[in-house]
Amino acid sequence: MSKFLQHRPFCLASSSPRRQMLLKKYGLKFVCHSPKIDETPLKNEAAKSFVKRMSREKANAVQSAFPELPHDVIILAGDTIVFFDDNILGKPENAEHAYSMLEQLSGQTHQVFSGYSILNKDSAEDITAVICTEVRFQELSDEMLEWYVNSGEAFGKAGAYSIQGLGSILVESISGSYNNVVGFPIERIIPHLIENSWVSFAEQEKMEVSA
Amino acid sequence: MSKFLQHRPFCLASSSPRRQMLLKKYGLKFVCHSPKIDETPLKNEAAKSFVKRMSREKANAVQSAFPELPHDVIILAGDTIVFFDDNILGKPENAEHAYSMLEQLSGQTHQVFSGYSILNKDSAEDITAVICTEVRFQELSDEMLEWYVNSGEAFGKAGAYSIQGLGSILVESISGSYNNVVGFPIERIIPHLIENSWVSFAEQEKMEVSA
Numbered sequence: 444m445s446k447f448l449q450h451r452p453f454c455l456a457s458s459s460p461r462r463q464m465l466l467k468k469y470g471l472k473f474v475c476h477s478p479k480i481d482e483t484p485l486k487n488e489a490a491k492s493f494v495k496r497m498s499r500e501k502a503n504a505v506q507s508a509f510p511e512l513p514h515d516v517i518i519l520a521g522d523t524i525v526f527f528d529d530n531i532l533g534k535p536e537n538a539e540h541a542y543s544m545l546e547q548l549s550g551q552t553h554q555v556f557s558g559y560s561i562l563n564k565d566s567a568e569d570i571t572a573v574i575c576t577e578v579r580f581q582e583l584s585d586e587m588l589e590w591y592v593n594s595g596e597a598f599g600k601a602g603a604y605s606i607q608g609l610g611s612i613l614v615e616s617i618s619g620s621y622n623n624v625v626g627f628p629i630e631r632i633i634p635h636l637i638e639n640s641w642v643s644f645a646e647q648e649k650m651e652v653s654a
Numbered sequence: 655m656s657k658f659l660q661h662r663p664f665c666l667a668s669s670s671p672r673r674q675m676l677l678k679k680y681g682l683k684f685v686c687h688s689p690k691i692d693e694t695p696l697k698n699e700a701a702k703s704f705v706k707r708m709s710r711e712k713a714n715a716v717q718s719a720f721p722e723l724p725h726d727v728i729i730l731a732g733d734t735i736v737f738f739d740d741n742i743l744g745k746p747e748n749a750e751h752a753y754s755m756l757e758q759l760s761g762q763t764h765q766v767f768s769g770y771s772i773l774n775k776d777s778a779e780d781i782t783a784v785i786c787t788e789v790r791f792q793e794l795s796d797e798m799l800e801w802y803v804n805s806g807e808a809f810g811k812a813g814a815y816s817i818q819g820l821g822s823i824l825v826e827s828i829s830g831s832y833n834n835v836v837g838f839p840i841e842r843i844i845p846h847l848i849e850n851s852w853v854s855f856a857e858q859e860k861m862e863v864s865a
Contacts, residue, residue, distance in 0.1 A: 612841040
């Protein structure tokens, strides 16, 4: 009842467990292919342009590297970066790096940019967009920072935290899309899939709603 | 490693599975007592005052109704309301009610107020506070509203939606604490517990962080 009917095969061009989880929550089935692309920003490339380009390149890379994908496949890609003080914060290399990233973000507001692409192999109805969420961190004590880094959750995450995990208590407030910070803005992706009739609402008994 | 050490027994004055989940995520152990209190707003009572009073009354009710609670117990209580267009939206009574609440919220911004209380049975270090998060809904089609109400998730939720469930795609953006909308602002509650030494960081190997 609560899931969607799916009329096209999907491919997620990402190995992010958070993005997979967001799609699975709505009952969408998909294969995953994690594309290898050069993730170095161009000289003077703005954060927003970079994340948009990354997302589009991931989608394109999957399209060309996996010719065995069905001709009617819809490719979904996403890329997320944390941006603070004119710097892109990637994934921490080690505990010390994670600690220093989180120390930088403590008590401050940073931006999370997610680019997402929806490619339709057969047609020109492609979309690539980027949205931004502002995230304000609490003032974090040394003990809190150590506790969090030692939890191991910081690793593999842009900006060294996971907003939906234990890292939830590092955050004071956000402004914008929450799902965007988790992985990608699923609340924008699903309506787009519905508009194009790639997914639809399951047949359901009509509710008794009187006028 | 990632959990906290707990030095006092806790009692959650709420039967909300979301509040239980927020505490369990951090490894906190607690008993639950769901207090019976009159949840009718006073005449001309502001939303903020109402939710603060409810949270405090729930905590007090548990304290007096359960004398068998250990003398050093910490009582946590919370109350959440959805406020829109000068009205408090409670839990929907049926599908029609849920549909009309969500239709009202569609494309609009509403406020979610959570009151929370932390009572220390033995001392005067009590806290009762309220915080507000603004939530903006997407423009929702009739099909989307029907789909959501038919999922059954709307029932038992103030404002007829669950931001962390399927209802996640109803929301365009938020401004403020996300956890507040889920159940209560755990990011404020845990630091308060730490400050009072009711929980502490687990002993852990010191990270190698060079100066």
